[in-house]
Amino acid sequence: MTTYAELAMKYQTVPAVATEMVNLNAILSLPKPTEAFMSDIHGEYDAFQHVLRNGSGNVKAKIRDCFHDEMTEQTLQEFAFLVYYPSERVAAVQQQLQGDALQQWYLTTIQRLVRLLAFTATKYTRSKVRKAMAPEFVYITEELLYNDADTPDKLDYYWQIIKRVIALQQADGWIEATCRTIQRLTVDHIHIVGDIYDRGPAPDQVVESLIRRQTVDIQWGNHDILWLGGAAGSALCIANLIRISARYNNLAILEDAYGINLRHLALFAERYYQDNPAFRPNMDRNETQISVAERDQITKIHQAISIIQFKLEGPVIQRRPEFEMTHRLVLEHISHDGQSIHLNGHDYPLINGAFQTIDFDHPYALLPEEQELVDQLVTAFTHSEKLRRHLDFIMAHGAMFLRYNGNLLLHGCVPVKDDGTFAGLTINGKTYSGQALFEVLERNLRLAYAHPENKNDLATDLLWYLWTGPYSPLFGKHDMTTFERYFIDDNATHFETPNPYYAMRHDRDFIQRLLKEFGLNPQTGHVINGHTPVKKGDSPLMAANQMIVIDGGFSKPYQKTTGIGGYTLLDNSYGMQLVTHQPFTSKQAAIANLTDIVSTKRVVQQELHRRTVAETDIGQEIIAQLTMLGQLLSDLRG
Template sequence: MTVFKKIGIIKISYFKRVIVTQELTKELLKEKFPTREAITTEIINLKAILNLPKSTEAFMSDIHGEYAAFDHVLRNASGNIKLKIKALFNGRLNAKSQQELAFLVYYPTQRLQIIKAGFQHSEDLQQWYLDTFAQLLELLKYCATKYTRSKLRKALAPEFVYITEELLYGDFDTLDKQNYYAQITADIIKLGSADKFIISLCHTIQRLVVDHLHVVGDIYDRGPHPDKIMDRLMNYHSVDLQWGNHDILWLGAVSGSPLCVASLLRICARYNNLSIVEDAYGINLRHLSLLADKYYHDNPGFAPKLNPQEARPSASELSQINKIHQAIAIIQFKLEGHLIERRPEFKMQSRQLLDKLDPQQTHILLKGKTYPIINGCFQTVDPKNPYQLLPDEQEVITQLTQAFVHSEKLRKHMDFFMQKGSMYLVYNGNLLVHGCIPVDEKGDFEGLTLNHHLYAGKELFDFLEDNLRRCYANSRQSTDLATDLLWYLWSGPVSPLFGKQEMTTFERYFIADPQTHYEKPNSYYQLRHQEPFIVKVLREFGADADCGHLINGHTPVKKGHSPIMANGKMIVIDGGFSTAYHKTTGIGGYTLLYNSHGLQLVTHQPFTTREQAIEQLSDIVSTKRVVEQELARKTVSETDIGKKLKQQIQQLEELLAE
């Protein structure tokens, strides 16, 4: 049996120490650093940190409940782990061995079970453990070169901190200590801790390869497991979220908007995702189901869209979903009519359509033209008072709204959304926006006029975010302006999260002519191809107009179209994580990496299943495309963290001079 392999010494360093911001008083600084020696040491540390390479940020968007694909991309760090393995072990490990090591890092628990089952002799397994310890520790060292030892220590599993540090920083050339290190590794195996040790190393490597994650909107809707995505993010080491239009429906529902409740339930029914409401969040849909049974029958226009990768529901289940789909859609259209009536300032009168039906409800007059109705389900619509809710409809939507407001698990997830989320974010000079910046054809900022004040550009985003935060903090079932604005964010003509003139949901259900389905996009989507326009937007939001980028989600990039626009200043990272978009995009999504070397756009193949990936070692990264490459590696000094560190250094130097 060979002795534990030699691991070279690499200095471990990084910058995420406790940062004392400008708000700290001199008294607090003196308390934290009471002596000249303490102040001097901290200045030396912080100045050294400024010279370290910038750590890696990862960007994702429009995950839409696709937990398995999302989790896989997190585990493989958008293919970055495999690249590091290749750079480190090329010439020592063949391609198959590199792939096996990569998947061990991605899925250590599952892969250990498969690997161990292939060994017949304990001696062979023991040697595999020793070899794997060496490989993982070497990889961990390589991934940690941007971090301080204190940062790395915090990333290690607490039960293995001592062992890992001894093996990472050991001098294996010293004869006196060779037996010492060999004993450590032998006892890890002998005492039954080998699997746990490997798992802990793998998780630490995953954590170090990406230091910070940005999710640029739309975690919810379409896919089956947004709740699992939220749980994963809540346990992620460093993350921020930008709210997407689909996320707003869930925030609005918890804030007490009946119309947001109806809209999200309709989408859940449309994509066969009602289980997320009932099973994950404990919201009882029994009364809605009874209402649906009372008034509706199977309707081909309301058959749910099924995921071919999931088990097909039974005929009775499909029938029930179909009826619920109809019932909640009609409730939504009625509630929309109420809101549009009481909010003329929203300028959405063209979306009041129930009153445009003829008395027989077989035709509709739309923009001066009459169309036949298909798949009609207007049993509860009174032609004389089309927007009036029946008493049992009102009772159901009231009960459902209360259930959303008081769902404990959903509240927990939405609290996290509010804590980490925003309408937009400026981070290291880049501007992150889910949808669009509403503009007219000339590129002038469009806005919403309320109480004789026009909110446009950055002010519109700030106003809508402030409104959302106030509304969420005082969650209650309501139809006041603040709550109605949450639904406006979903489908309003100058909503930054929607980005279109109108949402033609009604027409898609009930009118065959595809011309009525068209949703005219905001002029932003044409202008974002032009570099001067993007520079203007970056300046408006206080981003770096010279070196920064606008990073966008929301609109899937179609086959044959480039996600990189405006001479590289504009990057769209919605490549279609959701299986509903794979035919349109031809891929399984984009992610973006930003490290000290520059920006890389990563294209992913459509994900199949977690089980297939683990068993067959099938990864989903297709290609990496360099968006922008730094002439010299970007350092911590050039980041937002670097700015804070410089402020702290200045404060400490002033304190030292006293």
């Protein structure tokens, strides 16, 4: 929040203060900008980018509103894809057209883009529009944008600019830059409600695109925590994320994108493990075919890192009794012949055995080679410059939860007991629940991330607890039954009991109590969740539309469950809409066939009057600044 002293330093004369007050008062009357909420991207970069480029269908809607009946549906679709993928579409047009036909296409396209940019920019100040433009084209764009081509005195001037841009071979660059500006202005602010990482092939590219975008906030998801934990030096988080990467054939993310050397792990796995069908990589994506040798290597790495993970869990659970996770000390219940396990009062035969490195008298002891591996991996993760840069961005723009424009954004859940009272976690002798639980966990997360040299402290252990603990707001279940899923055939042992929150979130009274707990208006606010994919036939809208679940299946492994390709929630001056996306095939197919992935839009909330900036959180900050500027104006006048 800007202080009086900062304003006094910046605006030192009466005209300067008065001008800023005029400016801020005008901004308050502008329509509320559009927010887009997305969750559970899980590395699906191409699908994520397509949704960003088309503004969840808003770009095409603006084209339709701007040009009314001037375009056929085919022309409209071609123009929309030019805005989405300008460089690719320009290249395609250059192959189709030559000479005067290509020249005419440039003249028509540039004029249309100027009109669309002007239409899209009406909700913003000139200053904000200028900041969204590519700096190298600001002069040209502003001259075209703020001059009327129909005014006789400016008509020749206007067309001369366009013709010279084409003649100087700057049209391609200007078109691409202007399309990017339109994309950015169509959706002003992006909320990522957790889980950028794991499963999909390119989480690093998702983060890069968000870094370029900047106007973004992130509510950390449980999978993001593993990567934050890896950079913070948590061996347990590192083991988990490598295991998941191996399971989904994504080890290239570690080696190629982040420079994490897995050679020593591969050599160790080759020495101790064999082919094991239960640990072969999941190839449901059907995108990258691998050789039998590659498959076998990943299978062995998968086994090796899984056993290391189960071993590492023991000491953390033993030194943190407050985590209430002693029932997850599974290795000590395996029979000495490795053929059975005694869990929860029952004996179960073990399948897919991979226990050759376990000493059953000391089941959580790492082999010297395993300890050396763990130390090497921790060093590699904490010293990866690109990983640190990406996670620095996620830390700087992220939080455990967010209150934004009257809504509560959180990835997983607010842990509760069966009776609906908030469930607590005891840390250093004090029990935290509700909002206080989120806040203490975030403080410890930031502490652990800032001090990767501390590897066995409470803050680092809490990072792993956030991934798997029974009262973790990001996990939301009593147990993570990874061991049982690998090694026990009885499906009853695989069930992960969800927190009562997930049953209660259908109840409006419960959601209103949550909103009140987090300091929001219980009558008008919404809780926006990710984390749990909405199954076919289930509604993402609950509790009279005050609870909105937006995990619709960006991650391809979940699309069989959801039946769709993801959700985007839009909140603009007219209200809220939930956008359903069809499954995304590939960028190449989308461009070649001009196929969008927006299928339906469902109104969540429609405003009786069009909301303005004054009714947003930014508006409240502006109003506070106006009060201080009024005082400053009075002081300057004496």
